[in-house]
């Protein structure tokens with residue numbers, strides 16, 4: 001689909017690149033010649049992904065352990081990355097998600113999600129952008145992974161929807177502020193793409209499983225990781241150099257069919273408190 005050296009010479013950080021869609025994007029970037037750094041909190045997960053993807057693609061990949069909620073940890077990660085070579089591209093992919101009634105959320109639960117998605121994306125973006133601007137480096141890209149709920153809102157995932165909407169506002173704002181400095185921003189708005197991280201938190205069996213889900217998607221299927229990875233590769237490449245400040249939806253038309261949250265979440269509006277309580281993780 002692409003020329004094999006599309007991303008040759010590009011150094012890319014994918015936050016949360018050890019699992020799920022971050023791992024799939026990293027795989028594609030490596031195949032297209034990029035040098036990729038992944039980060040996350042679980043160092044064992046990162047190491048396993050580095051070993052597997054190096055073997056599968058023969059590409060140059062490294063990992064840095066980092067909790068993006070901690071400003072000093074983000075600065076230390078960027079220093080480590082820059083010590084070798086400056087980044088060309090930042091992908092804000094790390095996220096946290098909780099499916100719960102909003103009025104039952106503790107402040108710690110709200111902060112956990114906002115911390116990862118809103119603050120973490122801002123810390124990483126500013127840390128990279130400041131280094132680029134101070135050094136006069138141009139032709140740089142910040143791409144963020146959003147959710148449909150950032151455009152529509154969605155019940156029961158309110159902190160994530162708020163945080164992703166904030167990241168969309170950052171994307172649009174910086175497109176204007178940093179565009180003249182040679183830094184462009186863009187985003188992807190994915191519909192459902194099965195991953196262990198998302199499905200274990202968002203798709204309890206009470207929601208009816210994939211069979212119910214696909215009825216809410218005009219194309220009657222969930223997304224393939226490769227489809228999202230290909231869009232990501234295009235958007236960060238020089239071929240997309242005139243795309244600045246936009247968010248591209250890739251959801252099989254789901255947003256148009258069902259509006260925010262989708263039909264299976266609408267059914268949850270009638271759930272009892274007992275059904276919700278059964279979803280909460282049990283304290284050890």
Ligand SMILES: CCC/C=C/C(=O)SCCNC(=O)CCNC(=O)[C@H](O)C(C)(C)COP(=O)([O-])OP(=O)([O-])OC[C@H]1O[C@@H](n2cnc3c(N)ncnc32)[C@H](O)[C@@H]1OP(=O)([O-])[O-]
Nearest residue numbers: 095096097098099100106108109112113147192197198280
């Ligand atoms: C398809 C749609 C779009 C997909 C979008 C995605 O982003 S998919 C990406 C999916 N991938 C990911 O999300 C990957 C990363 N996600 C994570 O690490 C966790 O899910 C995290 C976001 C909770 C953060 O974890 P952590 O270790 O930092 O924190 P912690 O465990 O200490 O909890 C903090 C507080 O939250 C509370 N709480 C937790 N669950 C529930 C609940 N169901 N109900 C109510 N509350 C809940 C918990 O009780 C505690 O509050 P307390 O009791 O102290 O007042």
Ligand SMILES: NC(=O)C1=CN([C@@H]2O[C@H](COP(=O)(O)OP(=O)(O)OC[C@H]3O[C@@H](n4cnc5c(N)ncnc54)[C@H](OP(=O)(O)O)[C@@H]3O)[C@@H](O)[C@H]2O)C=CC1
Nearest residue numbers: 016019020021040041042067068094095192193195197198
């Ligand atoms: N799968 C889907 O259907 C959809 C996914 N998305 C978005 O796609 C992206 C990837 O999600 P997905 O692959 O499904 O889920 P995953 O749970 O697999 O990915 C989340 C990643 O973020 C990392 N992460 C979480 N918290 C932190 C933190 N504080 N610091 C650093 N890294 C962190 C996790 O690693 P670790 O726990 O080791 O830190 C993990 O690798 C997210 O932005 C999500 O919102 C959007 C719409 C739909």
